[in-house]
Amino acid sequence: xxxxxxxxxxxxxxxxxxxxxxxxxxxxxxxxxxxxxxxxxxxxxxxxxxxxxxxxxxxxxxxxxxxxxxxxxxxxxxxxxxxxxxxxxxxxxxxxxxxxxxxxxxxxxxxxxxxxxxxxxxxxxxxxxxxxxxxxxxxxxxxxxxxxxxxxxxxxxxxxxxxxxxxxxxxxxxxxxxxxxxxxxxxxxxxxxxxxxxxxxxxxxxxxxxxxxxxxxxxxxxxxxxxxxxxxxxxxxxxxxxxxxxxxxxxxxxxxxxxxxxxxxxxxxxxxxxxxxxxxxxxxxxxxxxxxxxxxxxxxxxxxxxxxxxxxxxxxxxxxxxxxxxxxxxxxxxxxxxxxxxxxxxxxxxxxxxxxxxxxxxxxxxxxxxxxxxxxxxxxxxxxx
Numbered sequence: 001x002x003x004x005x006x007x008x009x010x011x012x013x014x015x016x017x018x019x020x021x022x023x024x025x026x027x028x029x030x031x032x033x034x035x036x037x038x039x040x041x042x043x044x045x046x047x048x049x050x051x052x053x054x055x056x057x058x059x060x061x062x063x064x065x066x067x068x069x070x071x072x073x074x075x076x077x078x079x080x081x082x083x084x085x086x087x088x089x090x091x092x093x094x095x096x097x098x099x100x101x102x103x104x105x106x107x108x109x110x111x112x113x114x115x116x117x118x119x120x121x122x123x124x125x126x127x128x129x130x131x132x133x134x135x136x137x138x139x140x141x142x143x144x145x146x147x148x149x150x151x152x153x154x155x156x157x158x159x160x161x162x163x164x165x166x167x168x169x170x171x172x173x174x175x176x177x178x179x180x181x182x183x184x185x186x187x188x189x190x191x192x193x194x195x196x197x198x199x200x201x202x203x204x205x206x207x208x209x210x211x212x213x214x215x216x217x218x219x220x221x222x223x224x225x226x227x228x229x230x231x232x233x234x235x236x237x238x239x240x241x242x243x244x245x246x247x248x249x250x251x252x253x254x255x256x257x258x259x260x261x262x263x264x265x266x267x268x269x270x271x272x273x274x275x276x277x278x279x280x281x282x283x284x285x286x287x288x289x290x291x292x293x294x295x296x297x298x299x300x301x302x303x304x305x306x307x308x309x310x311x312x313x314x315x316x317x318x319x320x321x322x323x324x325x326x327x328x329x330x331x332x333x334x335x336x337x338x339x340x341x342x343x344x345x346x347x348x349x350x351x352x353x354x355x356x357x358x359x360x361x362x363x364x365x366x367x368x369x370x371x372x373x374x375x376x377x378x379x380x381x382x383x384x385x
Contacts, residue, residue, distance in 0.1 A: 012155030020137025044131025235273035236314035249284035288348035
């Protein structure tokens with residue numbers, strides 16, 4: 001099913017922030033400066049030093065009269081303790097949880113809100129892939145355990161991010177919160193502008209019914225002329241994405257995948273993703289596995305077009321999750337994303353087809369097992385859908 005999509009907007013400014021020690025202090029600073037409103041939408045929220053710092057900042061804002069709303073995914077915030085919740089609600093923060101887990105919901109428990117969004121005074125936004133956990137940031141520490149990026153946004157585009165949050169905030173009161181009403185936007189994904197400065201667009205996904213975010217990516221992949229660089233921690237791409245990557249590489253385009261290495265929170269997903277390596281490598285796609293820590297960022301650079309946000313571009317995310325990415329055409333952001341990719345490629349191990357064929361037997365076995373389980377789950381849920 002389709003749904004409304006957001007148009008391209010001009011006159012916005014973007015700043016790429018790499019890793020928690022860069023973006024969390026900026027988030028806390030903006031929360032501390034808020035005068036009227038703060039809206040937060042998150043998937044992963046867990047008790048710890050990071051959560052305590054964010055909760056204290058939100059608590060202080062609410063006490064001084066700022067209207068604070070928090071929408072947390074219920075499953076992703078199971079480790080967000082009652083004490084921390086009380087600190088928010090006692091200060092007057094409106095706290096809602098998306099799709100509470102219940103045995104009565106059955107398969108509907110799989111619908112999750114995977115978006116990561118902070119809005120301040122309807123004038124400033126930060127979007128990306130972070131959660132509020134100690135893996136992303138601990139106060140007083142200069143490095144983080146999980147590698148992630150966020151983008152700070154000002155200008156006309158903030159209003160669309162606000163609209164997306166408000167829409168889901170209202171829909172969360174419905175029994176089917178993953179199917180919000182559609183009373184805005186365009187009917188089709190708008191054509192990509194030829195270029196410019198300060199151009200941006202909100203791309204999003206509603207569970208099962210709306211895939212604007214995927215349609216836009218595939219179109220960008222198919223129209224790429226020079227380079228396609230894609231980073232994701234969980235490499236379970238849809239068939240259309242895999243085909244587009246192979247075709248682009250066969251046309252001589254510089255196609256590179258930046259994927260997680262041995263340090264991952266879901267080894268089974270990594271092994272399932274290995275199932276797709278051989279055909280991609282044979283087509284000329286370059287695969288880099290990040291070594292220093294767990295790579296959690298979701299970022300795409302196609303020629304000068306940038307996409308950064310919450311979406312892993314895998315068939316699981318796009319079937320069950322609410323997702324949101326910033327798409328942008330802006331020289332300064334493009335340059336920052338290019339630098340980030342270049343740095344990460346240098347800290348990665350490039351997987352060659354020759355090395356791949358020599359991988360250990362145990363790795364081959366796990367690839368087969370988890371690859372088969374992945375294909376089975378896709379087949380089952382396709383029939384159900």
